[in-house]
């Protein structure tokens with residue numbers, strides 16, 4: 435069996451869908467959830483520590499494998515600020531994935547993005563507060579690199595996924611990929627508290643359409659590790675900008691999360707096989723080589739330690 439080509443980063447919602455599988459496994463050693471069969475759990479120790487969960491290798495009906503990580507841990511015990519993005523992305527790269535399809539629950543900053551709707555964003559505004567490790571470079575290793583981030587998501591992957599998501603959406607729900615004539619924009623805040631009303635209104639003025647606490651540094655680290663990365667978002671609430679409504683509460687988010695779980699399951703199942711096939715057939719361009727002009731430190735100045743560490747994610751440049 436070949437390595438998994440796609441990594442899936444699951445949020446609370448996808449975890450809801452996988453948890454029964456995990457429980458089943460601990461008793462019988464066999465798991466199956468709809469069309470995904472558990473193959474094995476891989477405990478990965480990366481040079482940046484352990485990922486949020488074991489890497490779960492799951493098989494699609496065709497036998498094709500995917501690698502799954504639960505972003506907040508399998509008991510949802512890791513806050514967005516504590517998620518070890520470096521380890522999560524490095525672990526997925528290590529097991530051989532070429533592209534990541536990540537999931538996220540988001541707040542809506544636009545009337546027309548209703549709770550339950552799906553969004554595939556193309557732009558990001560970073561409002562995190564530099565307390566998350568957001569790069570594999572620097573950090574006293576003496577290697578400087580500047581990844582391009584003008585397109586934070588892999589455009590070809592996101593446009594491949596969008597019609598597949600649309601195909602399986604239940605009636606009454608919409609998929610948003612743009613806002614009028616501009617890109618669909620996700621603002622990432624630090625959290626864990628939700629926004630004030632003033633912040634929520636400011637994000638709307640900045641041109642943001644949805645809000646979460648997760649996409650940064652995941653998207654940045656995937657770029658540095660030369661992995662494709664797209665995000666499938668589901669809207670759970672209207673955040674705090676609607677003056678005549680109560681601001682978002684966790685109870686509201688969880689309620690919508692639960693009702694969204696079935697939809698996300700169908701979306702995941704429909705999308706993953708097609709993405710796997712497209713990557714195998716090189717219909718979605720590989721990100722290999724995308725960092726070749728980003729590393730500015732001379733090769734002869736790399737230390738033994740930095741080579742050892744960085745070759746884990748970028749063997750072509752650091753072996």
Ligand SMILES: CSC[C@H]1O[C@H](OP(=O)(O)O)[C@H](O)[C@@H]1O
Pocket residue numbers: 444445446447505506514537538539540625646647648649687
């Ligand atoms: C549970 S509400 C806030 C939380 O939900 C999102 O997490 P994820 O992206 O893993 O679905 C959001 O980013 C916040 O971390």
Ligand SMILES: Nc1ncnc2[nH]cnc12
Pocket residue numbers: 539540541542623628629645646647670671672673674682687
């Ligand atoms: N309103 C909100 N703000 C930040 N992250 C969220 N995730 C889901 N809803 C959210």
